[in-house]
Amino acid sequence: xxxGALSNPVLRARRNLTDRIGDPLLRGLSGLAxxxxxxxxxxxxxxxxxxxxxxxxxxxxxxxxxxxxxxNPLVQRFGAAPFLYGTVVTSLIAILFAAPxxxxxxxxxxxxxxERVRRPVATLVDMLAAIPTVILGLWxxxxxxxxxRDTIEPALNSVxxxxxxxxxxxxxxxxxxxxxxxxxxxxPIITSVTREVFETVPGDLKEASYALGATRWEMVRQxxxxxxxxxxxxxxxxxxGRAIGxxxxxxxxxxxxxxxxxxxxxxxxxxxAQIASQFQNSAGLQKASLAYLGxxxxxFAVIVNxxxxxxxxxxxxxxxxxxxTEAAAL
Amino acid sequence: xxxxxxxxxxxxxxxxxxxAACGSSSSDSSSSGxxxxxxxxxxxxxxxLVAPLMSKWQSDFASKSEITVTYGAIGSGGGIDQITSRTVxxxxxxxxxxxxxxxxxxxxxxxxxxxxxxxxxxPAYNVSGAPxxxxxxxxxxxxxxxxxxxxxxxxxxxxxxxxxxLPSTKITPVYRSDGSGDTYAFTNYxxxxxxxxxxxxxxxxxxxxxxxxGAEKNDGVAxxxxxxxxxxxxxxxxxxxxxxxxxPLVENSAGEFPEPGVESxxxxxxxxxxxxxxxxxxxxxLPASAKGAYPISTYTYVIVPLETEKAEEMKKFITYAIxxxxxxxxxxxxxxxxxxxVAAGKKAITKIGS
Numbered sequence: 001x002x003x004g005a006l007s008n009p010v011l012r013a014r015r016n017l018t019d020r021i022g023d024p025l026l027r028g029l030s031g032l033a034x035x036x037x038x039x040x041x042x043x044x045x046x047x048x049x050x051x052x053x054x055x056x057x058x059x060x061x062x063x064x065x066x067x068x069x070x071x072n073p074l075v076q077r078f079g080a081a082p083f084l085y086g087t088v089v090t091s092l093i094a095i096l097f098a099a100p101x102x103x104x105x106x107x108x109x110x111x112x113x114x115e116r117v118r119r120p121v122a123t124l125v126d127m128l129a130a131i132p133t134v135i136l137g138l139w140x141x142x143x144x145x146x147x148x149r150d151t152i153e154p155a156l157n158s159v160x161x162x163x164x165x166x167x168x169x170x171x172x173x174x175x176x177x178x179x180x181x182x183x184x185x186x187x188p189i190i191t192s193v194t195r196e197v198f199e200t201v202p203g204d205l206k207e208a209s210y211a212l213g214a215t216r217w218e219m220v221r222q223x224x225x226x227x228x229x230x231x232x233x234x235x236x237x238x239x240x241g242r243a244i245g246x247x248x249x250x251x252x253x254x255x256x257x258x259x260x261x262x263x264x265x266x267x268x269x270x271x272x273a274q275i276a277s278q279f280q281n282s283a284g285l286q287k288a289s290l291a292y293l294g295x296x297x298x299x300f301a302v303i304v305n306x307x308x309x310x311x312x313x314x315x316x317x318x319x320x321x322x323x324x325t326e327a328a329a330l
Numbered sequence: 331x332x333x334x335x336x337x338x339x340x341x342x343x344x345x346x347x348x349x350a351a352c353g354s355s356s357s358d359s360s361s362s363g364x365x366x367x368x369x370x371x372x373x374x375x376x377x378x379l380v381a382p383l384m385s386k387w388q389s390d391f392a393s394k395s396e397i398t399v400t401y402g403a404i405g406s407g408g409g410i411d412q413i414t415s416r417t418v419x420x421x422x423x424x425x426x427x428x429x430x431x432x433x434x435x436x437x438x439x440x441x442x443x444x445x446x447x448x449x450x451x452x453p454a455y456n457v458s459g460a461p462x463x464x465x466x467x468x469x470x471x472x473x474x475x476x477x478x479x480x481x482x483x484x485x486x487x488x489x490x491x492x493x494x495x496l497p498s499t500k501i502t503p504v505y506r507s508d509g510s511g512d513t514y515a516f517t518n519y520x521x522x523x524x525x526x527x528x529x530x531x532x533x534x535x536x537x538x539x540x541x542x543x544g545a546e547k548n549d550g551v552a553x554x555x556x557x558x559x560x561x562x563x564x565x566x567x568x569x570x571x572x573x574x575x576x577x578p579l580v581e582n583s584a585g586e587f588p589e590p591g592v593e594s595x596x597x598x599x600x601x602x603x604x605x606x607x608x609x610x611x612x613x614x615x616l617p618a619s620a621k622g623a624y625p626i627s628t629y630t631y632v633i634v635p636l637e638t639e640k641a642e643e644m645k646k647f648i649t650y651a652i653x654x655x656x657x658x659x660x661x662x663x664x665x666x667x668x669x670x671x672v673a674a675g676k677k678a679i680t681k682i683g684s
Contacts, residue, residue, distance in 0.1 A: 071509075071536035073428045141553050169500070172557055173543045256507025256544025267543050277546055278536065281405025281509030283414065284434065286536075 048295050055288035063292060069258035069274075071286050078289035080296055085260045086268040087300070089175055090250065091243035093264075094182035098243075099236045101183070102190035107220055109191075110198040122195065129188035137252030140181045145172030145253060148180065153265050168263030173255030176264040178273075181249050186239035193238060197231030198224055230312040237308035241301060247276035271297040372643055375402040376409015376422030379511035379566060380447050380630050384422075386658040391650050397643050406535050407509045413441065413633050419640055420648075421633040422446075424511020425535050426610040439637040442682075444609055444675045445629040446651045448665045450595040451515040452626070454575035455562040456555045457482050459497040465490045467581040468523030468625065474562060475503050475520060476527055477541035482560060490581075504554045504563030507544030509535040515628035516564045522614035564626075567595065568663035582625040583616045594624035596665040605674050627665075634682060641683025648679050 049056075059066065059078065066079020105125060109118050153170035160166040201224050209219040225232070247270075255267025256277060271293050279290050381403035388399045404412075406423040413421030414435045427435065427443055435441045453471065455464070460482060470486050473479035479486055483496040506513045514535045521528035531537050543561075545554040548569040555561040555575065562578075567590060570577060579587035588594040598613050601620030605611055613627040632651070634644055652675045656666040667675070 068538075070538040072532040072534045072538065073430065074532055074534075138553075141550070141557060146557055171502075171543070173545075173554065251507070251546060252550065256546075258538050277508045281407040281535070283407045283411035283431070286407070287411060 045298070048291055048298060052288055052291035052295050054285060055292040058285065059289070059292070063289075064296070067260050069269075071278075071282075076285050078286065078292075080271070080293055082258055082260050083269045083271045083274045083293060084296065086175060086178075086254065086270040087244055087272070087297075089264070089268075090179045090182055090254070090270055091240055093176070093179035094186050094243040095236060095240050097179075097183040098186040098190055098239055099232075102187050102194055102235070102239070103225075103232065105187075105191045106194040106198050107224070109195055111216065111220060111224065122192075125188050125191050127188075128184065129192075133185070133246060133249040134252075136181060136184065137249035140177060140249060140253035141172075144180060145177050148172060148177045152176075157265075164262045165264045168261075168265050171255070171265050171267065173253055173267050174263075174265050175254065175261075175268050178250045178254040178268075178270070179264075181253055182243040182246060185246060185249070186243050189242055190235045190239040193235035194228065194232055197228040197235070200231075201227045233311045234308060237304060237311075240304060244300060244304065245272055245297070247272035251277045271300070370640055370643060371398040371400060372419045372640060372647055373400045374409075374420040374422060374632075375404050375412045375418045376633075377406045377424050377511055377630050378403045379406075379424050379449060380422055382568065382662045383447055383655075383658060383664050386662065387651055387655045390655070390658070391647060395646055395650070397647065399647060405509050406511055406514075410435070410633065413635070414438075416635065419634075419638065419644060422630065423535075423633060424628065424630045425514040425533075426608065426629075426631055427633065432608070435633070439635055441633055441635045442608065442678055443631040443633045444648060444652070444678045445611055445667065445671055446632045446648065446655075446675065447630045447659070448595060448599050448627065448667055448671075449630070449663065450567040450590055450598075450624050450627045450665075451512040451519075451564050452567055452570035452590045453516075453562060453564045453578050453580060454552070454555055454570060454573075455578055456559060456576060457497060457499055457561075458559050459495065459499070461491070461494045462576055464494065464578045465581065465587050466578045468519060471580065472520045472524035472527040474501055475505070475539060475542065476524075476530060477503075499560035502558050502561045503539065503542030504551055504558070504561050505539045505542055505544055506546070506551060506564075508546050511535060511628065511630055512548075512564055512566050513537065515626055518612060518614045518628065519626045522612075567591075571663050580625050582620065582623050583618045584621050584623065585618075586622065588622050588624050590624055590626075592660050592663055592665045594622055595627045596668075597621070598623035598625070598627040599629075599665060599668045599671070603670055605671065609674055609678055611671065629671075636681055636683070638683060645679050645682050648682075649676065652676070 055063065055078065063078070064080050064084065066077070067081040068077050068079045069082060070077045109122055113121065149170045149172040153176065156166045157168075157170060205223050205227065206219055209223045214222060250270050251273035254269060254273055256269055256273070257267035258269065261268055275290050275293055275297070279287070282290055381401070384399075384401050384403070388401060392398050401422075402408075402418075406425055409418075409421035409423050410427065410431055412418045414431070414437075416438055423443070432441070453466070464487070466487070467490060470479060470490065473486065480501055481498050482501060483498045488494070488496055514533065517527075517531060517537050518533045521531070521533045531539060543554055543558070545551045545563070548565045551563045551565055552569070552573055552575060555563045565573070565575065570590065577590060579589065581587055582598075588597075598616055598620060601616050601623050602611060602613055609631070611629050613629070614625075616623050616625060632648060634648070638644055652667055652672050656664075658664075659666050
């Protein structure tokens with residue numbers, strides 16, 4: 001249509017210069033912006049692989065399963081297993097806590113809370129995300145760590161001590177303390193997204209559910225949650241991404257051990273925390289190995305993202321089926 | 331559609347190449363330097379231990395010679411890395427270069443290291459119910475950090491502290507999880523007194539301790555010690571002196587338990603006259619005649635390429651650092667360099683640019 005208008009010589013002559021260059025300029029600039037985003041990703045991946053190359057050559061794929069990190073210049077044996085394990089364990093525990101917590105907060109804020117409570121509580125939850133991670137880590141060292149060591153961990157140990165992950169001596173620094181810190185970081189992110197999603201649930205559906213005699217709990221369970229499932233999954237993955245990538249606060253509380261430890265109370269490490277605490281002061285093979293950890297972290301993040309997309313797409317289709325069958329049954 | 335995608339990808343590729351080209355050209359220009367002028371600035375990077383002294387030197391040296399020195403306290407490993415790739419004019423490291431590191435750094439022309447500051451590393455502990463200034467020996471410290479001595483009422487500790495009431499609290503060793511000159515000094519000392527420690531852990535700015543809790547930087551270590559009953563760790567002398575940490579007295583080879591401080595570190599340095607190849611000096615093995623010498627003392631080094639366009643500036647700066655600059659040491663808890671080390675340093679400086 002545009003092209004048609006321009007091909008008319010009379011109309012074309014009437015247009016001034018800015019009108020005429022507007023279209024190509026828009027196309028050029030937005031194309032450049034898109035290209036820049038792609039270029040940055042390509043550049044980062046190239047640079048990380050380039051930096052990690054000596055370690056990739058030296059350790060190969062076995063790097064992933066080597067349970068050791070010995071920077072002593074006379075030994076120089078590096079492996080990713082302790083940090084891969086730490087990343088998986090801490091972020092999974094964090095999501096296990098944060099997802100239900102966030103969904104509960106969102107349900108309260110969208111369905112249950114009185115109007116004058118909603119805004120302030122929502123703002124406060126959002127503000128949790130604004131706390132600098134270094135401050136959160138410091139709080140972890142000074143307050144949370146000792147509390148975990150003196151109260152939570154002994155309680156867990158006395159009830160569930162026969163399970164290896166709850167065995168061992170309580171410690172202020174370790175996987176569990178880091179996981180709790182990550183929970184606090186992931187919760188506001190998941191909450192703010194799920195809250196938005198819950199607010200998009202059409203009022204008609206809710207009204208219809210009430211009209212059919214559903215209690216509030218039944219309405220939430222049968223309408224709000226199924227309708228929002230893809231959004232909830234997306235929000236959870238977003239929180240998981242935050243937990244996997246967090247470096248500073250984790251480095252402050254996890255205790256920087258270079259081995260896999262079965263007990264959650266024990267000190268350990270994560271990919272991001274290890275890179276953050278050692279990269280600046282590293283050289284040679286150690287630097288390359290840290291870059292290798294970075295590459296693994298990158299791949300890890302991509303995998304999580306892809307899984308999230310698959311779940312969201314599948315979940316979306318399934319939801320329609322479910323609501324339709326439920327509607328039919330009703 | 332596919333044509334448009336191709337266009338975006340091509341543009342992306344062009345941009346990537348452009349960025350890469352920029353990166354390489356800028357590092358080229360910085361390594362070739364601006365050269366010539368009498369007062370081109372010096373750029374260095376490395377050791378965090380020497381950083382407080384360095385900031386004094388920077389302002390004082392700039393006012394005396396009109397040469398500005400830029401320093402990035404990025405850690406010893408980073409300093410070695412940057413001087414190896416010649417992205418800086420000098421590197422600073424708390425640990426002397428290993429043979430392998432020398433080989434890598436020499437690949438672009440020879441480098442040399444010169445000791446230019448002297449300090450100590452101090453253990454610190456937090457045990458409720460234990461007396462202040464517990465006495466510990468190197469063997470006991472090694473046993474603790476190897477995980478062999480696990481409670482504070484261990485007979486080995488009791489033997490050094492007759493009559494002291496020691497609780498049965500579990501010992502939690504605290505170490506630096508980032509690279510540190512203090513870790514180097516501490517492991518160097520423990521390796522010299524304990525063959526088991528030497529073979530199991532070794533000497534480096536970063537090692538793998540078999541047990542304990544890792545914390546970042548001096549303040550992280552201090553916080554971890556403060557928060558954990560039964561903890562023992564190590565911090566830099568300057569940090570220990572200004573903090574309220576409880577410091578044990580460590581036995582030296584003369585069988586004394588000297589207080590950590592500038593005087594005892596100076597005594598340790600005075601007792602060692604042997605300067606190794608590459609100006610490497612270890613203060614870990616002190617002679618039994620070294621009275622009042624602090625056993626965990628350490629030198630920190632500057633690393634310079636012999637071929638540099640800023641040879642004159644570099645010579646002036648290092649000469650200043652090891653002579654006049656030493657006078658700022660004591661107020662920052664650095665001990666002044668002994669005469670023989672200054673002499674060796676001056677000799678080494680003449681090789682720069684020749």
